[in-house]
Amino acid sequence: MSEYPDAEMEALVAAAATMSGLSASVVLEDFGVFIAPPLMNMYGHLIPGDWKTLDVIEKTEETIHHVVRVQTPGAKPPVLHTIRRSEDEVVLIYSSPRKLCALAIGIARGVAKQFNETIEVARTNVRTMALPIVRLSSARDGNSGN
Numbered sequence: 001m002s003e004y005p006d007a008e009m010e011a012l013v014a015a016a017a018t019m020s021g022l023s024a025s026v027v028l029e030d031f032g033v034f035i036a037p038p039l040m041n042m043y044g045h046l047i048p049g050d051w052k053t054l055d056v057i058e059k060t061e062e063t064i065h066h067v068v069r070v071q072t073p074g075a076k077p078p079v080l081h082t083i084r085r086s087e088d089e090v091v092l093i094y095s096s097p098r099k100l101c102a103l104a105i106g107i108a109r110g111v112a113k114q115f116n117e118t119i120e121v122a123r124t125n126v127r128t129m130a131l132p133i134v135r136l137s138s139a140r141d142g143n144s145g146n
């Protein structure tokens with residue numbers, strides 16, 4: 001069981017929140033932004049070159065988390081469900097009992113940062129943990145003249 005690591009994580013987040021004066025969810029989100037690039041580098045071989053932020057979010061479950069579960073004994077990444085509403089919108093349904101929703105949002109933002117894209121996360125339904133994520137801009141959008 002992973003009760004101890006989870007409890008340690010909670011204690012660390014609480015300590016960091018107290019020390020920084022930020023809320024626990026801001027600390028968790030920042031942590032997600034911070035760990036996304038190294039995670040993506042570690043599993044870069046599973047990410048096709050034409051994927052961008054929303055593709056990674058949409059397909060993390062079937063590609064990355066699935067492989068992590070098989071290859072890393074003891075690792076329990078959450079099951080992520082997604083609905084790709086359009087080229088520029090994906091709904092992420094995060095329902096892990098760990099309730100690390102802010103971490104999921106942070107990882108999504110960190111992934112976007114890697115791709116030089118801007119996303120907006122709207123947490124509309126707390127009960128179902130459905131997070132609509134919209135791509136606002138991409139490095140490819142053509143502001144090259146600026």
Ligand code: HEM
Nearest residue numbers: 039040043057060064075076077078096098100104107108
């Ligand atoms: C880009 C490549 C990614 C890799 C390599 C990766 C890998 C992992 C690993 C190793 C864990 C820890 C499992 C454990 O504690 O036992 C984890 C947890 C987690 N992942 Fe990912 N992940 C990736 C992308 C994502 C994305 C895009 C999201 C959501 C936007 C996400 C959401 C989470 C969350 C919220 C957790 C915390 C554990 C929980 O909620 O139960 N991950 N991931």
